Amino acid sequence: MTFSLDFPSLVSQYGYLAVFVGCFLEGETILLLASYAARRGYLDPWFVWVVAAFAGTLGDLFFFWLGRRHGRWVLERLPKLRGKITAALGLIESHPAKLILLMRFLYGLRIALPIAMGMSRIPAQLYVPLNFLAALLWASVIVLAGYLFGAAVEAWLDELASYEYWVMGALAVLVVVAHGLMRRGGLRRRRAGSGR
Numbered sequence: 001m002t003f004s005l006d007f008p009s010l011v012s013q014y015g016y017l018a019v020f021v022g023c024f025l026e027g028e029t030i031l032l033l034a035s036y037a038a039r040r041g042y043l044d045p046w047f048v049w050v051v052a053a054f055a056g057t058l059g060d061l062f063f064f065w066l067g068r069r070h071g072r073w074v075l076e077r078l079p080k081l082r083g084k085i086t087a088a089l090g091l092i093e094s095h096p097a098k099l100i101l102l103m104r105f106l107y108g109l110r111i112a113l114p115i116a117m118g119m120s121r122i123p124a125q126l127y128v129p130l131n132f133l134a135a136l137l138w139a140s141v142i143v144l145a146g147y148l149f150g151a152a153v154e155a156w157l158d159e160l161a162s163y164e165y166w167v168m169g170a171l172a173v174l175v176v177v178a179h180g181l182m183r184r185g186g187l188r189r190r191r192a193g194s195g196r
Contacts, residue, residue: 011042016051023055024062026110028142035146049143056104056135060114064127067118074115084112085119092120100130104138 015034022030031052038045066074067085075082088109092099096117103113117127 011037015043016047019048019051020055023052023139024059027052027056027059028107031139031142032146032149035143036150038143039147039150045143045147049139052139052143053135056138057132060104060131060135061128063111063114064118064124064131067115068124069118071115071119081112081115084109085116088113088116089120092116092122096120096122097126097130100127101134101137104134105141 015037018030019027019034031048034043034048034052035045037043038048075085092113099113100117100122103117104110106113114131
C-alpha cells in the first residue's frame with residue numbers, strides 16, 4: 001500500500017480555509033504562502049485577497065469587541081498581553097485614526113491593539129469603517145508581495161533550469177579539482193612525514 005501526498009490538491013481544497021483562520025488571527029505568513037500558491041495557479045488571487053480582507057476585518061472586530069466587553073478579564077487572565085495592551089493604550093490616545101489604519105502592519109501588537117482600542121474611548125462608528133479600510137490595504141500589500149515573490153522565484157527557477165547542465169558540469173569540475181588538490185596535499189604531507 002502506497003501513500004502519496006498531493007500537495008496542489010491539498011492547497012486547492014484547504015487553502016482558503018487556512019487563509020481565513022490565519023488572517024482572523026495574525027496571518028502574514030499564511031497569506032504570503034497563499035499568494036505564492038495563487039501565483040502557481042493553485043488558488044485564485046482575487047479570492048485569496050477577499051478572504052484575507054474579510055477574515056482580517058472580522059478578527060479585528062472580534063478583538064475590539066473583546067476589549068470593549070471584557071477588557072478587565074483579558075488583562076487579568078492573559079498576563080502576556082497586559083504589557084502590550086497597556087503600551088497600546090498610550091499610543092491610541094495620541095493618534096487613534098492613524099493607528100487603526102496601520103495596526104495590521106505593527107507586528108507583535110496585532111491582537112493587543114484592537115483589544116486596547118476596544119478598551120479605549122474610540123467610538124465603534126470610527127473604528128469599524130477604518131478597520132475595514134485597513135484590512136483591505138493590508139490584504140492588498142501582503143497578497144501583492146507574495147504574488148511578486150512567486151513571480152521572482154519562478155523567473156529564477158526558469159533561468160536556472162536553462163543553465164542547469166552548465167551548473168552541474170561546473171560543480172562536477174569543482175569537486176574533481178578540490179578532490180585532486182586535497183589528495184595532492186595529503187601526498188605531500190605523507191612524503192614530508194616519511195622523510196623525517
